[in-house]
Every structure is written in C-alpha cells, then in structure tokens.
Amino acid sequence: GAVVSQHPSWVICKSGTSVKIECRSLDFQATTMFWYRQFPKQSLMLMATSNEGSKATYEQGVEKDKFLINHASLTLSTLTVTSAHPEDSSFYICSASGQGPADTQYFGPGTRLTVL
C-alpha cells in the first residue's frame, strides 16, 4: 500500500518558538493532503485540507495564522506551528490521497509535539 511518512516523529520545543512538521507521500503523488490533531484518548480532528499548489482550507476554529500549511509539491506538505504554546501540545497526523472524492486517505505515523 501507499506509504506516508512524517518528520519528526516527536519534538519538544520552548514556548514561543515555531515548529515545522513534514508530511511526505513516498510512493504516490498526493493531490490532497490533510492535517489532523489528536488529543490523548480522543479522536482525530481535521484541521485543514491542502491541495497541491493551492492555499489550504482550514476547519472552523483552526487559526490559519498559527498553523501554517504549505503544499508545494505532490509529495510534500508541511505544517508549521508558529509561536507555539503549551496548549498546542498534541499529536499531529497527516494523511494523503491521490485523487478524487473519497479516495482512500493514507495516514502518516504522526508527530508528537510537546511545548514546554
């Protein structure tokens, strides 16, 4: 099956700094990538949808200036958490799909962000 990687797998940073998380589709071209946030013992919440070469579409309640998403190529999307604070600590997961509505989303292993 299709493989999606994320880097780093975990990161610890100081409050006020910015952190970039990469999401790569390793063996297919991802027309659309999604970013989710998962709190401990809770479900995945969709943060934003990004299509290659276009601006990301953010879900209601997600601050687009805080969570910057770039999808510059068909194999790479990045999520930058700007001026991170402890409440941004979470598990961030990306997924990628190849084409069309309801195409299977392939998920990355996630990135654990801890903000001190």
Added chain:
Amino acid sequence: AQSVTQPDIHITVSEGASLELRCNYSYGATPYLFWYVQSPGQGLQLLLKYFSGDTLVQGIKGFEAEFKRSQSSFNLRKPSVHWSDAAEYFCAVAKPNTGFQKLVFGTGTRLLVSP
C-alpha cells in the same frame, strides 16, 4: 448535530473469541463509511470501507463490517480475535456535503485481547 458515535471506549476480548465494535452515525444522507486501526508508532490503517452496494463489506486481516441503513450503523466484526489485533479502532465517515472528501472520526474503541 451530525456525528459519529462509538459507544464503547474499551473492549476486552479473549483471544480466539469473536469481536463486534459498534459505530453509529447521524447524517441526513448516507455517508461513505470507513474503519481504521491505529497501532502505536504506526499510522492509521484502513481496514475496510463502504460506499454502496452489498451491505456486508470484507476487509483486511479477517475483518468485516455490515452497513444497516435502518439503524444508521456500521459495526465491525471479526470471528476470531488474535493477540495482534489489540489496538485502537476508529470508525469514520466521509460527509456527503464535502464531496465525500473530508473524514469525521468517532472517538475510538480500544481493543484489549486477553490470553
């Protein structure tokens, strides 16, 4: 409100016993339905999906799920559980009003397998 409900937070099953994980959705139109499994250190893996047609769907690893429109349910089943099935299971729907592109996840059910 539109939602996906997994009523069981934890389930413990003996190895070799059968398993059923419940999932209910509340949407006006029938969404696309999915079951994913999440193991530590690994990304969510798709077990099976339902778009239309036969309401009994076969998936990977011996799992199956049955769509019941009258009950707005999509329960996951496996006839004989293996210790390696211990993981977190998520039911998800792709909403019709998003072109079936965006996924909404249930809260998950953690499966524990006892010897």
